[in-house]
Amino acid sequence: MNSLPGGSGAGGPPGYDANDPNIKRMQAMMESCFGKTVISGVMGFGMGGLFGMFMASMSYDTPYHTPGATGGPPKELASLPLRDQLKTGFKDMGTRSYGMAKNFGKVGAMFAGIECGIEGFRAKNDLANGVAAGCLTGGILARGGGPLAVGGGCAAFAAFSAAIDAYMRSPSDD
Structure with a gap:
């Protein structure tokens, strides 16, 4: 049997049985519209989070002012201790990343679900x-x-x- 580096050959990895009911169930789930929609949404959420984190780290419109502790006038970010500066920056980055992750996840799930439904209706790929x-x-x-x-x-x-x-x-x- 021809074997690729890493031990996988034409039949799959060692111990792989294509007739195993668990493998068949997993394949059926991955090929279903529900499975494709969920996977696309989760992957979109992850990619959106990474993209959002990158974009937030490169953004120049970060919160340069933070509200005063007593509700008074805002303080300059540079005048805060380093720990508070980092806390404010990471909080802003997390907020932006989560927002972008939700959007990417929504778009990915919506597109995959609609495309799978159309493909099933038309019976064509x-x-x-x-x-x-x-x-x-x-x-x-x-x-x-x-x-x-x-x-x-x-x-x-x-x-x-x-x-x-x-x-x-x-x-x-x-």
């Missing part, structure tokens, strides 16, 4: 599923801005989805 899911997701996310925003969100998210999906479906150079 092609570029049109991603484009339609992108249009619906962008439109839903922009619904509070009125009809023009819904149309713009639909078009932008559909174009982005089409570009990513076309790139992912392109043949590799290997």
Whole structure:
């Protein structure tokens, strides 16, 4: 049997049995719309948190003032002890990271769920599923801005989805 470095070969890792009921259940869960939606939401939340932490660390609009201890006028951040400066900075970074993580998780779960539903309805796996899911997701996310925003969100998210999906479906150079 041809074996790849690390002990995995064509049949999977040592001890892998494709007929194991636990493995079959895990595969079925990963292929279900519910599983794809949850996984995309969790992964989006994680990536959004990391992205938010990076963006918050690079941001220049950090809280340079913090409320006074007695509710009085704000104090300059630089005049606080180092421990309080760090506490204020990390609290701001955590707030920003959590907000971005929630947004990325929501978008990831929404897009994956809609795309899986469309794929199941059409019984096809092609570029049109991603484009339609992108249009619906962008439109839903922009619904509070009125009809023009819904149309713009639909078009932008559909174009982005089409570009990513076309790139992912392109043949590799290997």
